[in-house]
Amino acid sequence: MKNRLRELREQKGWSQQTLAEKLDVSRQTVISIELGKYDPSLPLAFAIASTFSSRIEDIFTPDVRRRS
Amino acid sequence: MKNRLRELREQKGWSQQTLAEKLDVSRQTVISIELGKYDPSLPLAFAIASTFSSRIEDIFTPDVRRRS
DNA sequence: AACACATGTAAAGCACGCTTGACACGCGAC
DNA sequence: GTCGCGTGTCAAGCGTGCTTTACATGTGTT
Numbered sequence: 206m207k208n209r210l211r212e213l214r215e216q217k218g219w220s221q222q223t224l225a226e227k228l229d230v231s232r233q234t235v236i237s238i239e240l241g242k243y244d245p246s247l248p249l250a251f252a253i254a255s256t257f258s259s260r261i262e263d264i265f266t267p268d269v270r271r272r273s
Numbered sequence: 274m275k276n277r278l279r280e281l282r283e284q285k286g287w288s289q290q291t292l293a294e295k296l297d298v299s300r301q302t303v304i305s306i307e308l309g310k311y312d313p314s315l316p317l318a319f320a321i322a323s324t325f326s327s328r329i330e331d332i333f334t335p336d337v338r339r340r341s
Numbered sequence: 342a343a344c345a346c347a348t349g350t351a352a353a354g355c356a357c358g359c360t361t362g363a364c365a366c367g368c369g370a371c
Numbered sequence: 372g373t374c375g376c377g378t379g380t381c382a383a384g385c386g387t388g389c390t391t392t393a394c395a396t397g398t399g400t401t
Contacts, residue, residue, distance in 0.1 A: 206316060220377060231360055236379065238358095244315045246358060246387085248274060251335040261329045267319040288347060302389055304349065311388060314357080 208265045211239045213257045228252050276333045279307045281325045296320050 214224050214235075221239070225232040230249065238245050244265075245253065254261045282292050282303075289307070293300040298317065306313050312333075313321060322329045 221379095222377080230358095232378090233361080234359055240379085243358060247312045247315055247318050247329075247333060248335055249358085250315050250318075250329075251333075254330075261315075261318075262322075265315060265319075267316055289349095290347080299390055300348090301391080305388085308349085314388060317388085 206241070206244045206265055206267055208238065208241070210235075210253065210264065213259070213264065214239070217257075224256070227256055274309070274312045274333055274335055276306065276309070278303075278321065278332065281327070281332065282307070285325075292324070295324055 214221070217224075219227075221232050221235045225235045228235070228249065229252070234245075234249075237243055238249075244250075250261050250265060254264055257264065282289070285292075287295075289300050289303045293303045296303070296317065297320070302313075302317075305311055306317075312318075318329050318333060322332055325332065
């Protein structure tokens with residue numbers, strides 16, 4: 206799962222801490238998602254999309270699917 | 274998190290088992306998500322949206338957000 | 342009646358999402 | 372130099388997403 210979180214955050218000029226507070230999660234969570242260490246939960250993905258006035262599909266792009 | 278999974282599955286005339294196979298998850302997972310027992314992971318949400326040729330936002334709707 | 346099929350519940354186990362706290366490094370301001 | 376700030380790493384702990392197996396119930400078919 207790739208994401209544009211860092212790019213969008215920097216566009217806004219927000220620190221990781223600032224974004225974490227807006228999303229109501231810890232700074233670690235922001236770091237881990239930006240670095241691709243794991244994917245956000247669906248509720249958090251909605252919160253992120255909302256924060257950047259975007260759609261989830263415009264911020265996150267899934268990796269190759271297996272089973273057609 | 275509300276979702277229209279059952280509605281969409283029934284529109285297609287698919288059993289839970291059939292959908293589970295298309296999504297490459299267990300039948301239990303389909304049941305639990307349909308019944309709202311928990312939310313799907315983001316990758317699974319993408320797979321669901323893809324299966325129904327919809328956007329995540331058109332299938333899942335987040336509950337009330339806390340922190341503005 | 343016996344069978345297949347669709348749906349639901351329950352429980353145990355593993356991996357992941359998220360938390361907190363501590364520590365390290367680089368950088369610009371004082 | 373040292374201070375604050377932004378970023379990153381590590382580790383322990385907890386709840387959730389997902390799995391497998393098993394069992395129960397209803398409905399339709401033979």
